[in-house]
Amino acid sequence: MNPSNINNESVKLLAKIYQWRKKLLIVSVTAAIVSLVLCLFMSPQYKATAIVFPARTFSVSKLLIEPNQGAQEDYMDIGDEDDAEKLLQILNSSEIRNRIANQYDLWTHWQIKKDNPYAQHYLKLKWEDMVSFKRTNFVSIKIEVYDYVANRSADIANSIIAYADTVKFKMTKELAKQALQITKTEYETTISRIKELEDSLQKIKELGVLDYKAEMKAYSKSMASALESGNTAGQQRLQSKLDALKKYGAAYDDAFSNLKRYRLKYPIIKNKYDEALINYNTAMPSKFIVDKAIANEKKAKPYITLIVGISTISAFMVAFILLIFNEKFNELKSKITQNT
Numbered sequence: 001m002n003p004s005n006i007n008n009e010s011v012k013l014l015a016k017i018y019q020w021r022k023k024l025l026i027v028s029v030t031a032a033i034v035s036l037v038l039c040l041f042m043s044p045q046y047k048a049t050a051i052v053f054p055a056r057t058f059s060v061s062k063l064l065i066e067p068n069q070g071a072q073e074d075y076m077d078i079g080d081e082d083d084a085e086k087l088l089q090i091l092n093s094s095e096i097r098n099r100i101a102n103q104y105d106l107w108t109h110w111q112i113k114k115d116n117p118y119a120q121h122y123l124k125l126k127w128e129d130m131v132s133f134k135r136t137n138f139v140s141i142k143i144e145v146y147d148y149v150a151n152r153s154a155d156i157a158n159s160i161i162a163y164a165d166t167v168k169f170k171m172t173k174e175l176a177k178q179a180l181q182i183t184k185t186e187y188e189t190t191i192s193r194i195k196e197l198e199d200s201l202q203k204i205k206e207l208g209v210l211d212y213k214a215e216m217k218a219y220s221k222s223m224a225s226a227l228e229s230g231n232t233a234g235q236q237r238l239q240s241k242l243d244a245l246k247k248y249g250a251a252y253d254d255a256f257s258n259l260k261r262y263r264l265k266y267p268i269i270k271n272k273y274d275e276a277l278i279n280y281n282t283a284m285p286s287k288f289i290v291d292k293a294i295a296n297e298k299k300a301k302p303y304i305t306l307i308v309g310i311s312t313i314s315a316f317m318v319a320f321i322l323l324i325f326n327e328k329f330n331e332l333k334s335k336i337t338q339n340t
Contacts, residue, residue, distance in 0.1 A: 020323050024316055031315030035308045046150035048293040050143045050157045051136075052164075054083035055287055084139050087164065087286055091133050091141070095170075096163045097123065100156055109148065131156070140290060150295040157293035169283040180276040187273040190266055197259040201252070 017024065090096070101107060101123055107114040110130075112122045130146045143160060147153035 016324065017320065020320070023323065024319055027319040028312050028316045032308050032312040035311035038307075043148050044299040045130075045146040045148060046153050046296055046299060048145045048147075048150075048154040048157045048296060049291070050145075050161055050293040051140050051290040052087075052143070052161060052287040053140045053290060054080075054087040055285055056080075056083060081139055084135055084141060087141060088133055088135065090164050090167050090171075090286065091143070091160060093167055094120075094124075095167050096160060097127050099163050099166075100159055101127075103159060104152060104156060109152070131160070141287075143293070145293065150297050154293040154295040161287065161289060161292075165283060165286050168286045173280065176276065176280040180273075180280045183269065183273040183276040187269050190262055190269050194259065194262045194266065197255050197262065200255045201259060 106112070106123070106126075107119070110123075110126045112119055112126065116122065132144045134142045134144070136142055143157050145153045145157040145160070147156060
């Protein structure tokens with residue numbers, strides 16, 4: 001296309017704007033006034049902002065209690081991108097949304113009928129309009145909350161941060177509860193079994209078997225000496241001892257080996273039980289708070305200047321296009337009339 005043609009078209013458009021300047025001015029001014037009046041009737045919204053960093057995800061017992069684990073990972077480190085994504089999922093959870101809605105009665109303030117079958121749907125739509133979570137380039141998360149009361153927007157933002165730990169702890173508590181129940185059962189079973197075996201060994205000892213292997217070796221050697229020397233009385237006494245060992249020796253060996261195995265198992269299962277107990281009862285923060293939300297009395301919405309500006313420009317463009325269309329239509333109509 002020839003540049004001169006482009007310039008000519010531009011000049012024509014400017015000429016048309018000048019020709020219709022009064023009409024375009026009236027439409028633009030009217031649109032500006034109407035949009036300004038509508039903005040004045042809109043409820044003002046106040047913005048509160050909080051910024052948090054995700055904390056590392058780890059097992060409390062493994063990192064803080066078990067030996068030689070602290071050197072592997074520092075629980076004071078800020079979380080990575082995966083931790084940020086996990087925190088975002090928690091912040092976006094319906095549980096936090098419902099907790100906040102109930103705590104601050106957003107059903108009333110946001111004009112949502114709680115008994116409506118679609119109440120949750122409308123709450124979600126309004127929540128997405130009023131609350132946003134954005135991950136920054138520094139792996140932090142920015143929480144922005146709008147509300148019709150400045151203090152409430154800040155309170156909602158800070159409550160969202162507080163509920164993040166509550167929801168995370170609730171999520172992990174069920175798993176920790178199952179682990180605790182399993183390890184507790186095994187721990188109690190181990191203690192009970194040790195007591196049973198100790199009682200069995202004690203009864204066997206009362207029957208004359210104190211140390212099966214050592215006694216069998218000693219009595220066998222003494223029996224050999226008694227046989228060699230022809231000590232009949234000694235042989236009879238030793239034989240009664242050997243008979244007792246033969247009768248209860250297998251039971252002694254079985255109880256002794258099992259007791260040894262359970263005593264070796266005890267510190268291991270005790271440690272696992274302690275870990276499960278700590279994980280069940282202890283809640284570690286899921287985030288580091290960089291900036292808490294504070295009330296800002298300056299109105300954030302509506303964006304009056306932006307709304308008025310867009311409305312005015314849009315009205316101007318629509319009016320200009322309609323005027324051009326009307327002119328072309330009249331020209332076409334005139335040609336058709338002349339031809340007929």
